[in-house]
Amino acid sequence: xxxxxxxxxxxxxxxxxxxxxxxxxxxxxxxxxxxxxxxxxxxxxxxxxxxxxxxxxxxxxxxxxxxxxxxxxxxxxxxxxxxxxxxxxxxxxxxxxxxxxxxxxxxxxxxxxxxxxxxxxxxxxxxxxxxxxxxxxxxxxxxxxxxxxxxxxxxxxxxxxxxxxxxxxxxxxxxxxxxxxxxxxxxx
Amino acid sequence: xxxxxxxxxxxxxxxxxxxxxxxxxxxxxxxxxxxxxxxxxxxxxxxxxxxxxxxxxxxxxxxxxxxxxxxxxxxxxxxxxxxxxxxxxxxxxxxxxxxxxxxxxxxxxxxxxxxxxxxxxxxxxxxxxxxxxxxxxxxxxxxxxxxxxxxxxxxxxxxxxxxxxxxxxxxxxxxxxxxxxxxxxxxxxx
Numbered sequence: 001x002x003x004x005x006x007x008x009x010x011x012x013x014x015x016x017x018x019x020x021x022x023x024x025x026x027x028x029x030x031x032x033x034x035x036x037x038x039x040x041x042x043x044x045x046x047x048x049x050x051x052x053x054x055x056x057x058x059x060x061x062x063x064x065x066x067x068x069x070x071x072x073x074x075x076x077x078x079x080x081x082x083x084x085x086x087x088x089x090x091x092x093x094x095x096x097x098x099x100x101x102x103x104x105x106x107x108x109x110x111x112x113x114x115x116x117x118x119x120x121x122x123x124x125x126x127x128x129x130x131x132x133x134x135x136x137x138x139x140x141x142x143x144x145x146x147x148x149x150x151x152x153x154x155x156x157x158x159x160x161x162x163x164x165x166x167x168x169x170x171x172x173x174x175x176x177x178x179x180x181x182x183x184x185x186x187x188x
Numbered sequence: 189x190x191x192x193x194x195x196x197x198x199x200x201x202x203x204x205x206x207x208x209x210x211x212x213x214x215x216x217x218x219x220x221x222x223x224x225x226x227x228x229x230x231x232x233x234x235x236x237x238x239x240x241x242x243x244x245x246x247x248x249x250x251x252x253x254x255x256x257x258x259x260x261x262x263x264x265x266x267x268x269x270x271x272x273x274x275x276x277x278x279x280x281x282x283x284x285x286x287x288x289x290x291x292x293x294x295x296x297x298x299x300x301x302x303x304x305x306x307x308x309x310x311x312x313x314x315x316x317x318x319x320x321x322x323x324x325x326x327x328x329x330x331x332x333x334x335x336x337x338x339x340x341x342x343x344x345x346x347x348x349x350x351x352x353x354x355x356x357x358x359x360x361x362x363x364x365x366x367x368x369x370x371x372x373x374x375x376x377x378x
Contacts, residue, residue, distance in 0.1 A: 049229060050229060050231070054366045055362075055365045055367045057365070067227075068229065068231075069229070071232065071234065072234050073236070074236065075235045075236065076237075076239075076257075076369055077237060077240065077256070077257040078255065078256055079257070080369065081367070081368075081369040082369065084366035085366055087231065121233075169237045171256035171257055172256050172257065173237045173257075175237050175238055176236065176238075177236070178234060178237070179234075180232060180233070180234050180235075181232070181235070183231050184228040185230075185231060186228050187229065188225060188226035188227075
């Protein structure tokens with residue numbers, strides 16, 4: 001059957017044109033976006049950044065501009081240790097935030113993994129409401145990592161939230177064994 | 189009755205398609221741009237296993253089991269006074285604050301009077317059950333100084349035969365912070 005014989009052939013031509021245009025537009029838009037970002041980049045203070053909490057003394061190191069935080073935590077065998085305010089989040093503009101798993105070490109299969117029972121990160125609002133949790137547990141030498149980020153939650157300008165951390169080592173855990181967990185605080 | 193298609197009708201149809209195409213393209217582009225506006229602040233948490241700050245040790249009254257790493261325990265008593273049911277020793281060379289916090293229970297209605305204390309020269313009343321209900325479920329913070337050893341003692345009166353359980357945390361606080369650890373202590377009272 002020839003295309004000329006198809007009823008509404010003009011519509012089909014338009015549809016073909018539309019799809020082709022979208023394909024071209026996608027490519028064009030991507031390139032244009034990257035060019036735009038480069039040409040308008042300015043140094044600005046991040047509207048949501050890390051600040052110290054009640055429990056930060058001696059465990060928290062903030063990076064330049066406070067958009068990076070490094071924490072050094074203890075883990076006691078067969079007992080849970082709670083850092084109610086390990087590190088805080090301060091907002092200077094209304095935004096939305098969430099917690100997202102990035103990486104954990106040592107890798108699955110490493111015999112030191114079983115020295116840990118679990119690590120929990122809780123995102124707590126200024127009114128003490130918990131709005132997100134990332135939970136890490138172990139099964140033998142395998143980590144059970146959070147597979148999805150927490151939901152985005154609105155944070156108001158001037159608000160200070162906190163990240164609470166709970167960490168527990170297994171009974172009989174060996175002193176000195178360590179784990180490193182990297183999480184992202186996504187801001188949009 | 190068939191309608192006569194004029195050249196204006198054809199123009200309007202073409203225009204309609206053109207407008208629709210422009211809207212679809214605009215919507216597609218704007219959606220792509222909006223989804224890209226965010227940034228991530230990174231946080232790295234390094235956790236290392238270390239020895240616990242306080243060590244639980246068995247006392248001389250009642251019976252007890254101290255579990256692995258001396259960070260949890262089980263205590264058995266009947267009715268009477270039980271001094272030294274458990275010891276707690278500071279082991280990190282620092283000052284701490286400690287308290288007992290009853291977080292669960294079973295069959296405590298038969299406990300006419302069950303009082304649990306921390307003692308080191310003076311009493312600190314931590315948990316009180318009177319006539320089967322809590323008068324005090326969480327104790328006040330009590331100083332545990334560097335290298336100190338303190339002990340837990342109990343006074344128990346029962347109103348009937350049976351077995352009761354009080355599940356408590358020994359909470360150990362870093363002074364002037366909200367950093368604390370919890371040891372589980374189970375009190376089994378016959």
